[in-house]
Amino acid sequence: MSTEIKDEGPNFDRAKILIVDDDPELRMALKLRLRANHFETVSASDGYSAIALAQKERPNLIILDLGLPAGNGFTVLKRLQESDSLSHIPVIVLTARDPQANELRSLDSGATAFFQKPADNNELLQVIRASLRSASAWGAALPS
Amino acid sequence: MPDSPTQVLLIEDNPGDADLVRLRLTESRRPVDVNCVNRLSDALAQIEAKPPSVVLLDLNLPDSHGTETFRKVLEKAPDLPVVILSGQEDEMLAMKAIHQGVQDYLVKGDMTSRNLERSMRYAVERQALLRSLEISRKQQLEFKNQFLSHVSHELRTPLTCIHQYASLLVDGISGPISPEQRDHLQVILRSVNQLHAMIRDLLEATRAESGKLRIEPRCLALVELVRQAIAMIRPLALDKRISVELESSDHIPLLYADPDRVLEVLINLLDNAVKFTPPEGRVTVKLNMQETDPEFAYVSVADNGRGISPEALPLIFERLYQDPDSVDGNRNGLGLGLYIAKELVNLHGGRIWVASQPGVGTTFTFNLPVYSLAKLLFPVITHQERLRNAIVLVRVHLKPLARPVRGNWKEVCRESLELLRRCVFVDKDLVLPAIATNGPEDTFYVVASTDMGHVNIMITRIIEQIGALASLKAIGTVTANARPVPIPTDGSDKSLNQQVEQVARGVTDLVVADLTSTSSFNQKEKTDVN
Numbered sequence: 001m002s003t004e005i006k007d008e009g010p011n012f013d014r015a016k017i018l019i020v021d022d023d024p025e026l027r028m029a030l031k032l033r034l035r036a037n038h039f040e041t042v043s044a045s046d047g048y049s050a051i052a053l054a055q056k057e058r059p060n061l062i063i064l065d066l067g068l069p070a071g072n073g074f075t076v077l078k079r080l081q082e083s084d085s086l087s088h089i090p091v092i093v094l095t096a097r098d099p100q101a102n103e104l105r106s107l108d109s110g111a112t113a114f115f116q117k118p119a120d121n122n123e124l125l126q127v128i129r130a131s132l133r134s135a136s137a138w139g140a141a142l143p144s
Numbered sequence: 145m146p147d148s149p150t151q152v153l154l155i156e157d158n159p160g161d162a163d164l165v166r167l168r169l170t171e172s173r174r175p176v177d178v179n180c181v182n183r184l185s186d187a188l189a190q191i192e193a194k195p196p197s198v199v200l201l202d203l204n205l206p207d208s209h210g211t212e213t214f215r216k217v218l219e220k221a222p223d224l225p226v227v228i229l230s231g232q233e234d235e236m237l238a239m240k241a242i243h244q245g246v247q248d249y250l251v252k253g254d255m256t257s258r259n260l261e262r263s264m265r266y267a268v269e270r271q272a273l274l275r276s277l278e279i280s281r282k283q284q285l286e287f288k289n290q291f292l293s294h295v296s297h298e299l300r301t302p303l304t305c306i307h308q309y310a311s312l313l314v315d316g317i318s319g320p321i322s323p324e325q326r327d328h329l330q331v332i333l334r335s336v337n338q339l340h341a342m343i344r345d346l347l348e349a350t351r352a353e354s355g356k357l358r359i360e361p362r363c364l365a366l367v368e369l370v371r372q373a374i375a376m377i378r379p380l381a382l383d384k385r386i387s388v389e390l391e392s393s394d395h396i397p398l399l400y401a402d403p404d405r406v407l408e409v410l411i412n413l414l415d416n417a418v419k420f421t422p423p424e425g426r427v428t429v430k431l432n433m434q435e436t437d438p439e440f441a442y443v444s445v446a447d448n449g450r451g452i453s454p455e456a457l458p459l460i461f462e463r464l465y466q467d468p469d470s471v472d473g474n475r476n477g478l479g480l481g482l483y484i485a486k487e488l489v490n491l492h493g494g495r496i497w498v499a500s501q502p503g504v505g506t507t508f509t510f511n512l513p514v515y516s517l518a519k520l521l522f523p524v525i526t527h528q529e530r531l532r533n534a535i536v537l538v539r540v541h542l543k544p545l546a547r548p549v550r551g552n553w554k555e556v557c558r559e560s561l562e563l564l565r566r567c568v569f570v571d572k573d574l575v576l577p578a579i580a581t582n583g584p585e586d587t588f589y590v591v592a593s594t595d596m597g598h599v600n601i602m603i604t605r606i607i608e609q610i611g612a613l614a615s616l617k618a619i620g621t622v623t624a625n626a627r628p629v630p631i632p633t634d635g636s637d638k639s640l641n642q643q644v645e646q647v648a649r650g651v652t653d654l655v656v657a658d659l660t661s662t663s664s665f666n667q668k669e670k671t672d673v674n
Contacts, residue, residue, distance in 0.1 A: 023301060029308035036317040067297075096300035098293065098347065100358075108552055117300055118307035118340060121315075134546030 015132050018059035019043040020050040020076065021094075022068050026117075030063065030094075037125060047071025051079050054086050061131055064111070066095040066102060077109040090131035094119060149175035150264065153196035155217075156229070157182035157205050161252060165200060165229065171257035174265075184208040184216060191221050198264050199226045203237075211240060218245050225271035227263055229255070247271060285354050292350050296343045303343075307336045345480040349463060352487035359402035359491050363515050364580035365656045366396050366441055369403055370429055373410035377418060384423045388414070392431040395649045396441055400515040401492050403580035409485045409496075413445040413508045416481065420506070421449035440494065440511040451502035460498055461486045485510075517576075518648040522641075524574045525593055531643050534595035535629040537654050540564060540606055542586040544620045556615045557586040560622070563613065564588055567606045579655065587659075591629070591651055599626045627654060 017039050021027045024045070031041045042057050044050040048070040054062065062080070066073035073093060080086045090112040095102065103114040113127045152169065156162040162180050169176050179196065181187045184205045191199070199221075203213045217226055227248045228241055238249035247267035250260065312318050314329040321329070351357045367390075374388050381388050399406075410429075417427045430444045452460060459465045466479040489496040489510045496510035525532050542560055544553055557578065565575050572593040579587045592599055603624045610622045630650045632643050 023305070025305050026301070026308060029305070029312060032312055032317055033308070036315075096297050096304065098297070100351075104554070107554070117304040118336065121311055130546070 014038075014040055015060040016040040016042065016057060017128070018050070018054055018057065018062045020045075020047075020062060020068065020073075021065040022046060023065075033121060034128075039128075045069075047073070047076045050076050051086075054080065054089065055083075058085075059089060060135065061128060062089055062091045063128075064091050064093050066093060066097050066106070074105070074109055077106070077111060081110040088135065090135045092124070092127060092131065094124070149177045150198060150268070151194075151196040152176050152178045152198055152200060152264070153187065153190055154178055154180040154200045155182075155184065155187040155205065156180060156200070156202040158202070161202065161229075164252065165255075165260075168255060168257040168260050172261040174261065182206070184213060188216065188220050191217070191224065195221060195224060197225075198268055199224055200264075201226055201228050203228060203230060211237070211244075214241055214246050215244065223271065223275055225264075225267035227267050289350050289354055289356075292346060296347055299343055300340070303336060303339060307333065307340075310336070342478050345478055345484060348484050349478075349480045352484060353463075357487055357491060359405050359488070361400050361402050361492070362580045363398050363577045364401055364403050364406070365652075365659050366399050366406075366431055366443070366512070367392055367656060368659050369406055369580070370410060370431060370443070373407055373414055374429065376411060377414040380415070381418050381427065384418065384421070384425070386418055386421055386423065386425045386427055388418075388427045388429070390429050390431075393433065395652065396431050396433065397648070398515040398517060398576075398579075398652050398655065399441055399512050400577075401512045405488045405492075406512065409488050409510065410443070410445075412481045412485045416508075417445050417447040417449065417506070421447040425449060437511070439514055439516070441514055442509060442511045444507050444509040446505060446507040448505040451504055451506055452498070452500040453502055457498065457500060461496070515577075517651060518641075518645045520574055521591060521648050521651070522644050524572065524591060525644060525647055526640060527593075529640060531631055531640070531647065532593045533631075534593075535631060535647065536592045536594055536596060536599045536626045537629050537651055538590040538592055538599060538603065538606070538624060538626045539658060540588045540590070540610070540622065540624045542588075542610075542616070542620055542622055544584050546619075552615075553584055553619065556613070556620065559613060559615060560586075560610045561588055563610050564590070564606060567609055568592065568602065573602075576655075579659070589651075589655060592626075596626065596628055629654065 017034055019027055019030050019034070019041055020043070021030070022045050027043050027045070031043060034041050042053055042059060044053045046069045050062075050064070050068070051071070053059075064073050064076060068076070071079075073095065077091060077093075080089065080091060087110070091110065092113045092115065093102075093106040093111045094115045094117060096117045099114065099116050106114050112131050115124055115127075154162060154165055156165065162182075166178055166180070169178055179190065181190060182205065184207050187199075190196075199217060201214060201217060203210055205213060208216060214226060214228060217224070222245065225247045226245075227250060228238075228246055229250055229252050230237075231252060233251050241249055247270055248263045250263055310329050310332045313321060314326060314333065348357070370390060370392075374390060378388060414427065414429070421427060426448050428446045430442075430446070432442050434440075434442060456465075461482050463483045464479045465482075486496050489512070493513050494511045496508065498506065498508050500506040525535055540560075542557055561575070561578060568575060568590055574591045576589045576591070579589065590602075592602060594602070603626060606624050607622055610616065616622065629647060632638070632646045638646075
């Protein structure tokens, strides 16, 4: 069994993903998983540095936890939406919080997808690739 | 400190009795303000305008009699202390009143100033006590909810960590592993998933208990949903070589129910059936209508497993119930699944029950409300006591440009449905509510009273207007097409109602066929991946 999913369409090998989670071990696990799938990663542990890093690194996609110090996930979503240069970046919310109270709210706040932890890795990777594909269809620049 | 006067609302239509009560009240040592009305309707208005401290109630009034009288007062003001003043002794009636929340029952003839005063005072005290108990019960429930919600969130974080690192190992990302190590890691991952499911059930059960479980009903084709549930459970059944069959009678009407919740109930019942059926067993899902109850569709899940003992049967839907016979090394979860299933079915206005014979098998049955298509169609498709000549089913399909969906797709679909309602003739066409479909696409149907020639104008209008929605333009497309609905030609021997029902069945068949053709395509996609 392998988690590699055959890529259809453009190659996302060097797409850069920003991981935002306050738990260092979860951040590390996600980083290992994404790097094994040939993504580049950068990570932030709070809302404030998430925005700063998004501006500096211009990631192709953001994986965002909701419960964060210094500006929770919804604040981050709002700030991203308000920024002309960042609002096109697809954001996947990955949280331990309850979907009943948070899924619609996340999607309404501009998230592309919502996953509750623990998420199925294959599903998450599929949605990451699909999001990158549709984002590139919308003109967001991917590294060539 | 002097007591402020007790506000008494006396509801009594006999002037003599009213005077007697007033006299007794003025004799009492505590100050009272008496307000007397002689009709129940006036009393209810008074209670609404200015709630008294206590109600003294005669049961037989010009506009209400007997038990009805106190029932209506309690319904209006459940927190108000009510003392019944009755003409005669009636132990049965008195007990009934007390059980329903009345504080005391006095016979007018035996009434002294002292016992009336005492009865009123105690009634007020007891009611206040009840109220504070109820408030603290609610607070405790709320606290429990918050506690569980907090705990489950905190449990999920380390659980996610276990899941992530075990799957990094299993997928070989942290280096090569032996087949035995892989097996062991799979056990860890399976257990993590079980724990995750338990936490989810715990939250659902708590929500059910505090009335916070919500459903979002739509129009749905039951057969489709059952097929989906069976497809989901099949891998588990195949492991035990258990067959899962679907038997459906023709013409199951469209239902009005929450597709996600119905799927949850179905999965729950199927999962139980597979769990408690020995290898090579058989699980059958039956869908049917019952002549005596045309407003509901019936679903049953039957297995030929070991059955449930008669003692256990009445307890099976209780929270945390687990069959003591099944403690055989199998992990059973928390015993919340059937409780949640029952709550969900009840929320739809349906019922769920079980029949079982030890050694032979178990059948769970539930019913769900039918979307009353025929009733809604009647004014639309009939004209001057006859069916219209031509009827067309228009299908409007909204499809996101990309998956996953960008932006607020659900809101766009709602907006489109609103717009669709304005694209049709209010009195000639019927827009069905959104139909449950697999995935993010949304489908709406219009039953139009026109012919295929004229319907093209409507379709053009729909595509132009919905297609022009700014919010849709960026993220999705709209298509529309139409099919004629068969109209019964042998109308002479049937009543108009029967003919309308026949048309409604025709519409349902077209919708179901349409949904089946798209979702069977989806299922094919899935099997190819496996």
